[in-house]
Amino acid sequence: MGWQxxxxxxxxxxxxxxxxxxxxxWAEKYMGQxxxxxxxxxxxxxxxxxxxxxxxxxxxxTGPLTATGASTGGRYSVITKGALTGAxxxxxxxxxxxxxxxxxxxxxxxxxxxxPEPVYLYIENDDVRILPATDFIWGETVWDTEDQITAKHQxxxxxxxxxxxxxxxxxxxxxxxxxxxxxxxxxxxxxxxGSKNLKxxxxxxxxxxxxxxxxxxxxxxxxARAKLDPHAARTRLSTIGTHAMLDVTNAYGSVPTLxxxxxxxxxxxxxxxxxxHTPRRADGKKNVQANKACFACSxxxxxIATINPEHFxxxxxxxxxxxxxxxxxxxxxxVGPMCGVDDIDAATYASALCNEHGMDPISFGASVAAxxxxxxxxxxxxxxxxxxxxxxxxxxxxxxxxxxxxxATGFGKxxxxxxxxxxxxxxxxxxxxxxxxxxxxxxxxxxxxGMGLAYATSNRGxxxxxxxxxxxxxxxxxxxxxxxxxxxxxxxxxAWDSTGVCLFAGNAWEVDDLVAxxxxxxxxxxxxxxxxxxxxxxxxxxxxxxLRAGFTMADDTLPKRVMEEPAPSGAGKGKVAEIGKMLxxxxxxRGWTPDGEPTTQTLSRLELA
Amino acid sequence: MIxxxxxxxxxxxxxxxxxxxxxxxxxxxxxxxxxxxxxxxIGMKPELGFMTLVNGDPVSPENRGEKTxxxxxxxxxxxxxxxx
Numbered sequence: 120m121g122w123q124x125x126x127x128x129x130x131x132x133x134x135x136x137x138x139x140x141x142x143x144x145w146a147e148k149y150m151g152q153x154x155x156x157x158x159x160x161x162x163x164x165x166x167x168x169x170x171x172x173x174x175x176x177x178x179x180x181t182g183p184l185t186a187t188g189a190s191t192g193g194r195y196s197v198i199t200k201g202a203l204t205g206a207x208x209x210x211x212x213x214x215x216x217x218x219x220x221x222x223x224x225x226x227x228x229x230x231x232x233x234x235p236e237p238v239y240l241y242i243e244n245d246d247v248r249i250l251p252a253t254d255f256i257w258g259e260t261v262w263d264t265e266d267q268i269t270a271k272h273q274x275x276x277x278x279x280x281x282x283x284x285x286x287x288x289x290x291x292x293x294x295x296x297x298x299x300x301x302x303x304x305x306x307x308x309x310x311x312x313g314s315k316n317l318k319x320x321x322x323x324x325x326x327x328x329x330x331x332x333x334x335x336x337x338x339x340x341x342x343a344r345a346k347l348d349p350h351a352a353r354t355r356l357s358t359i360g361t362h363a364m365l366d367v368t369n370a371y372g373s374v375p376t377l378x379x380x381x382x383x384x385x386x387x388x389x390x391x392x393x394x395x396h397t398p399r400r401a402d403g404k405k406n407v408q409a410n411k412a413c414f415a416c417s418x419x420x421x422x423i424a425t426i427n428p429e430h431f432x433x434x435x436x437x438x439x440x441x442x443x444x445x446x447x448x449x450x451x452x453x454v455g456p457m458c459g460v461d462d463i464d465a466a467t468y469a470s471a472l473c474n475e476h477g478m479d480p481i482s483f484g485a486s487v488a489a490x491x492x493x494x495x496x497x498x499x500x501x502x503x504x505x506x507x508x509x510x511x512x513x514x515x516x517x518x519x520x521x522x523x524x525x526x527a528t529g530f531g532k533x534x535x536x537x538x539x540x541x542x543x544x545x546x547x548x549x550x551x552x553x554x555x556x557x558x559x560x561x562x563x564x565x566x567x568x569g570m571g572l573a574y575a576t577s578n579r580g581x582x583x584x585x586x587x588x589x590x591x592x593x594x595x596x597x598x599x600x601x602x603x604x605x606x607x608x609x610x611x612x613x614a615w616d617s618t619g620v621c622l623f624a625g626n627a628w629e630v631d632d633l634v635a636x637x638x639x640x641x642x643x644x645x646x647x648x649x650x651x652x653x654x655x656x657x658x659x660x661x662x663x664x665x666l667r668a669g670f671t672m673a674d675d676t677l678p679k680r681v682m683e684e685p686a687p688s689g690a691g692k693g694k695v696a697e698i699g700k701m702l703x704x705x706x707x708x709r710g711w712t713p714d715g716e717p718t719t720q721t722l723s724r725l726e727l728a
Numbered sequence: 729m730i731x732x733x734x735x736x737x738x739x740x741x742x743x744x745x746x747x748x749x750x751x752x753x754x755x756x757x758x759x760x761x762x763x764x765x766x767x768x769x770i771g772m773k774p775e776l777g778f779m780t781l782v783n784g785d786p787v788s789p790e791n792r793g794e795k796t797x798x799x800x801x802x803x804x805x806x807x808x809x810x811x812x
Contacts, residue, residue, distance in 0.1 A: 363738040364738075367779075367806045589808065625810075
């Protein structure tokens with residue numbers, strides 16, 4: 120009935136696997152994926168636990184629409200207390216893995232404790248085994264891990280989520296990777312997996328899924344698909360991808376550049392979509408070779424790319440002279456303008472290494488940018504870097520940083536701390552462009568005031584996916600009205616991320632279109648009001664987790680630089696991010712006290728009391 | 729008669745008139761013409777959800793009819809992309 124009704128609990132310390140029924144009362148209130156996974160974490164983990172302590176848990180959760188045939192319905196989320204932030208972490212990924220986990224009969228995996236030796240988890244329907252990873256895949260890259268597990272189990276259809284060398288070494292922004300280049304990317308969920316000595320989860324399933332009312336679901340799904348497929352946003356994402364955003368933010372003056380010293384990047388033409396689609400002189404090939412879709416997706420926003428075979432980064436490295444996961448907006452922003460690098464091959468190489476070693480490219484790029492500014496002001500020297508001139512704009516430095524951070528070598532261990540910790544270590548915490556310890560995505564909050572509020576109030580730290588103020592932000596540089604837009608879209612996205620469907624379908628669908636599918640897949644009635652209330656409940660539960668972890672309203676803020684240094688150009692020229700003007704209204708709309716705590720009435724209304 | 733510069737960002741220029749393949753062009757416009765008039769000149773409906781900048785400043789869809797353009801103004805149009 121949408122849900123499989125089964126949770127797999129894995130005690131890595133004891134080496135046991137135990138199936139248990141899904142708590143259906145919780146499922147009806149939190150749906151699945153982000154909401155339901157967070158509910159389990161909220162009930163089972165002390166929020167004050169150290170994220171890397173065995174008492175923290177790591178939850179892989181699918182949604183009720185995952186693998187049902189719903190368009191873009193292949194998503195899963197990894198929920199834990201984040202190693203980067205110490206806040207609630209929920210990182211969402213596509214690809215194929217989540218669907219296969221659900222097809223094996225499981226709504227959710229709860230991973231507890233810490234294995235005495237490195238292991239991986241093998242799941243084939245009800246056959247679940249904890250297997251040794253030492254002398255097999257421990258120490259291997261994400262790509263080699265996938266290849267070796269697939270070969271060992273003699274099943275080309277097996278789908279794998281794993282950590283790379285970065286996760287094994289507890290890089291604070293390590294991802295959980297799946298299907299080579301898809302990532303549950305943010306907040307350091309891969310470091311938590313590494314702390315548990317868990318290298319990978321391999322899933323293959325033939326159980327299938329069921330929905331409550333197949334005919335109603337089919338009609339709703341057909342209608343949604345008919346709306347999605349011809350939509351201009353789908354065509355745009357398919358043909359030019361999210362990479363296209365770079366020209367937009369650059370034109371608008373909201374692409375974070377040189378660690379937010381600037382908001383427009385002179386080298387954009389060298390690394391934008393047009394550059395990626397222009398044949399190279401060296402081999403006549405384009406950077407972008409094709410697009411790529413996740414499970415049940417008709418959008419296909421992913422990119423497949425190649426690097427110029429004569430580029431310095433890949434000379435004598437045949438491993439990278441093949442098709443690789445390509446640039447998306449967030450990765451190109453972070454390794455491009457944020458670091459001042461205008462070399463598309465270096466950017467593609469650095470991004471590929473993030474996939475190979477399992478690092479979040481947003482946090483990686485922004486952490487390198489912070490390190491570059493520390494180098495620029497003399498707080499870091501060649502003594503620390505081992506001789507590398509870590510200068511803004513240096514493609515060589517960027518590629519080197521990806522290599523040493525991904526493999527936790529030398530100064531790479533410092534970069535792997537993330538921007539907040541490396542800036543603190545070298546005496547300049549004000550240079551960290553982070554919220555709650557998580558690095559900025561690719562939108563400067565001086566021209567995009569709504570995004571600033573979204574960053575400041577995001578429960579997982581700076582994030583562009585927790586709210587959707589884009590359209591109003593691109594139309595008005597103002598603070599008025601942003602609180603309501605941010606609050607409403609936070610609730611929407613929290614519910615959306617709990618269904619198993621991709622947020623990008625929301626470029627074409629209204630909430631009604633998704634609710635119609637939920638109503639066909641799940642028992643009981645679903646309405647738009649119930650959907651938003653579910654999202655609001657999830658948002659408040661995440662907030663409660665953070666409050667109990669020690670966060671306060673003082674953490675609902677932005678770096679000093681964007682609040683005090685006016686944007687030097689673009690639509691927001693002369694403006695700073697004005698969080699103070701928006702936050703009180705936001706708290707009031709949320710039904711929180713002026714100190715940012717949910718009131719008793721709010722908790723009672725949302726059945727959280 | 730005045731001329732205003734147009735730049736389409738992440739929009740296929742082939743769908744519109746008076747612009748080159750790069751989405752760039754100077755569009756003639758009557759004196760006192762508005763941003764909405766200029767968009768109509770290239771065959772773009774002003775009410776469509778595209779975002780617009782005039783000399784770097786955003787102009788919201790509801791204000792395009794009232795936004796008077798001057799000779800040499802630079803108009804940038806881009807789609808309402810979300811996420812990334």
